[in-house]
Amino acid sequence: MEIVIIGSGVAGVSFAEKYRSHSEDAEITLITRENDGYYSRPLLSRGFSKDTIEQTIILKTFDKLRENNINVISGADITAIDRSNKTIAIEGSCQEKSLNYDKLILAPGSAAFIPPPFRPYSQLFFCLNSLVDLKALRKFRTGLVNKNRKPEWAIIGGGLIGCEVASDLAVVGDKVTLFHAMDRLMERQLQPEDSALLHKVLQDSGVKVLLNQAVQGFIKQEEKVCVKTDVTSEFDALIVACGFKPHTELAEQAGLEVGRGIKVNQYLQTSDEDIYALGDVAELPNGKLYAFVLPIRSQANWLAGYIAGQEQQSWTPPVFTTKAKVHGFEAVHPYAV
Numbered sequence: 047m048e049i050v051i052i053g054s055g056v057a058g059v060s061f062a063e064k065y066r067s068h069s070e071d072a073e074i075t076l077i078t079r080e081n082d083g084y085y086s087r088p089l090l091s092r093g094f095s096k097d098t099i100e101q102t103i104i105l106k107t108f109d110k111l112r113e114n115n116i117n118v119i120s121g122a123d124i125t126a127i128d129r130s131n132k133t134i135a136i137e138g139s140c141q142e143k144s145l146n147y148d149k150l151i152l153a154p155g156s157a158a159f160i161p162p163p164f165r166p167y168s169q170l171f172f173c174l175n176s177l178v179d180l181k182a183l184r185k186f187r188t189g190l191v192n193k194n195r196k197p198e199w200a201i202i203g204g205g206l207i208g209c210e211v212a213s214d215l216a217v218v219g220d221k222v223t224l225f226h227a228m229d230r231l232m233e234r235q236l237q238p239e240d241s242a243l244l245h246k247v248l249q250d251s252g253v254k255v256l257l258n259q260a261v262q263g264f265i266k267q268e269e270k271v272c273v274k275t276d277v278t279s280e281f282d283a284l285i286v287a288c289g290f291k292p293h294t295e296l297a298e299q300a301g302l303e304v305g306r307g308i309k310v311n312q313y314l315q316t317s318d319e320d321i322y323a324l325g326d327v328a329e330l331p332n333g334k335l336y337a338f339v340l341p342i343r344s345q346a347n348w349l350a351g352y353i354a355g356q357e358q359q360s361w362t363p364p365v366f367t368t369k370a371k372v373h374g375f376e377a378v379h380p381y382a383v
């Protein structure tokens with residue numbers, strides 16, 4: 047059996063390792079555009095307060111996975127799926143330009159969601175969705191600090207990631223303004239009382255929190271970047287943190303059913319019986335995307351067992367909750383996930 051997995055996040059790597067534990071002789075190939083190894087995406091938002099983050103964030107090197115007889119092709123982009131011939135097309139510095147599969151596992155995760163009005167300004171802001179993003183942000187920040195400047199940041203978006211990043215930058219002493227469109231922080235996950243507490247914790251750490259902000263766009267002014275709302279304010283850099291957008295492009299091109307994510311049934315099977323999807327990209331029949339580490343790991347372990355013939359029942363989401371990694375903040379009520 048040739049199993050090909052696209053993506054080296056928690057979904058792809060957990061699946062590969064679990065499937066290897068079920069089957070010694072299957073050919074397992076994991077293809078990813080990453081070069082740095084398998085890393086912890088949640089730790090990205092602690093990327094400023096930890097000096098050694100660029101090393102400690104790596105959970106496993108690709109060589110370690112190869113020792114487990116998982117063929118990892120890194121620095122490679124999957125550009126197309128040919129369902130009738132059961133092959134995928136690959137671009138990159140690797141030798142392989144196409145691969146056959148018996149079962150294809152789609153675990154390409156998600157990108158940062160950029161609201162349409164911001165898209166024309168993509169050169170003017172950062173996102174924080176990958177280790178490559180974090181390295182770029184850290185490099186930019188170090189450049190300012192080396193000139194004895196205190197970086198001034200605007201974070202656009204007061205959801206989970208925006209609040210976490212604002213908090214981490216404030217902890218290292220930077221000046222941070224957080225713009226949020228709604229009337230309270232993390233309104234989708236937190237009860238009003240916890241939003242108010244979070245607001246206070248961020249303010250006490252030095253973050254300027256601006257609610258009900260309709261950000262219209264950005265302007266470059268010499269070394270600075272301006273945020274346009276009713277007024278125009280100036281910063282060294284901007285980070286847009288407005289949610290995530292599942293990588294559905296490949297599935298769409300291949301004619302698979304796609305909604306907000308790639309549509310799967312309770313067996314994580316797409317509209318093609320030999321192609322499965324899991325992780326941030328998978329949209330379950332209840333319309334939900336389980337974009338958190340704990341349920342994704344559960345999907346990966348379950349799917350490996352199912353394809354190996356050891357699971358008969360469909361996947362059921364585990365009971366789980368999450369937490370914002372904001373320094374000094376603990377919510378009183380459980381989060382809505």
Ligand SMILES: Cc1cc2nc3c(=O)[nH]c(=O)nc-3n(C[C@H](O)[C@H](O)[C@H](O)COP(=O)(O)OP(=O)(O)OC[C@H]3O[C@@H](n4cnc5c(N)ncnc54)[C@H](O)[C@@H]3O)c2cc1C
Pocket residue numbers: 052053054055056057058077078079080087088089090091122123124125153154155156174175176207293296324325326327336337338339340342368369371
């Ligand atoms: C800053 C931040 C903080 C977070 N904090 C938490 C938290 O505290 N708790 C929690 O549970 N969750 C958290 N999350 C969410 C969690 O990290 C994600 O739900 C999870 O990592 C998604 O895993 P995945 O394997 O589905 O996708 P990803 O981790 O996105 O991995 C997908 C991989 O596929 C690769 N890929 C995509 N397309 C292609 C292609 N065409 N060819 C080759 N490779 C491709 C990508 O490069 C990537 O390596 C956080 C996310 C972020 C960004």
